[in-house]
């Protein structure tokens with residue numbers, strides 16, 4: 001049924017579009033308007049944006065204060081190249097970000113998205129050591145089942161094997177260790193603490209194998225997003241990681257492109273881990289989808305090394321610090337602060353978790369519910385007892401997305417949860433402005449979509 005739908009629609013779209021879309025031949029509805037938590041298409045159908053696109057639209061759509069700030073910026077200055085000028089919007093946003101950053105992350109490097117932020121982090125980490133005379137440092141250690149973006153550096157450190165495979169010969173050498181994935185990784189006879197300690201030991205063994213003096217950084221998503229579906233670490237894991245990095249003089253880079261900027265109920269997800277990184281990548285919720293923008297938050301010691309050394313980071317982009325994007329992000333962040341939206345993320349996050357538990361807690365095909373704040377994941381299995389996933393050839397995740405869209409609901413499902421090939425999950429990341437009525441509607445529609453997708457497979 002799904003295949004036929006795609007096929008029949010494909011002929012129209014293929015002849016109509018010149019865009020190399022994400023899926024060639026897939027028929028995408030045309031988004032024409034959006035307000036609050038809703039997006040409307042050209043046929044007049046409305047969708048609840050329960051995933052903020054891909055955890056982007058933290059304020060929902062068409063927020064009047066953000067639009068006003070963008071209009072005002074446009075009337076003054078749309079663009080000025082950063083090799084000639086700085087701008088008030090960029091300076092004010094940097095002040096705002098530094099004011100709410102984890103301790104010491106006082107310096108800001110602007111980019112236009114998540115992959116660029118990660119790419120910048122890798123290069124800045126390397127340049128930091130080169131300027132300190134430690135040229136031999138060349139390895140990054142990252143985790144399997146992680147996603148850090150698609151540019152070659154970000155792809156190399158990413159742990160999605162299916163995405164890396166064909167580009168293998170082009171990728172920098174990266175070492176991968178196990179993710180923290182309590183649902184599948186923790187042994188039955190192990191406490192969460194012992195599990196975290198075991199994974200930290202695995203990291204330390206990897207460092208020893210490579211020689212600590214040869215490693216640049218360990219990089220991880222604080223809460224794993226797209227690849228595992230909102231999986232936080234076990235308590236104490238990141239504190240252990242921080243100690244290990246410090247012991248070997250290695251940098252800790254946290255990728256909070258998806259889980260950061262309030263999504264988990266605190267401005268930065270690492271606040272809940274009691275750990276500060278040396279570099280932190282942020283993007284999606286920074287500009288909330290109003291403009292493409294990302295940033296790298298930088299520890300003072302790294303900035304100072306460059307300031308006292310070469311005097312420049314050998315890395316820049318034409319659109320870095322774009323005034324319109326900075327004005328949009330500044331307005332987004334000010335609205336979040338003014339309207340105390342992080343409190344709403346925590347309150348509605350608790351409510352979402354309760355409603356998901358009521359609807360799916362005993363569901364025969366839901367193995368795990370997890371996440372923090374308005375960043376929650378549902379792992380689908382064919383057998384709750386054995387945790388065996390559905391046959392990957394069925395592409396259950398794609399069918400859930402299709403069934404959800406048919407019911408006017410945007411969620412962010414993904415396959416390959418278990419090992420890059422097997423497993424399905426659904427990621428929810430609704431806007432911070434959501435209320436309980438919106439959450440009730442999301443849970444109801446999602447329940448129907450999952451039931452319909454699974455039922456079709458079992459016929």
Ligand SMILES: Cc1ncc(COP(=O)(O)O)c(C=O)c1O
Nearest residue numbers: 113114115147148149225257258
């Ligand atoms: C954790 C993480 N890092 C990096 C990226 C890449 O961001 P972008 O798609 O903006 O390049 C993503 C995108 O989903 C992400 O989730």
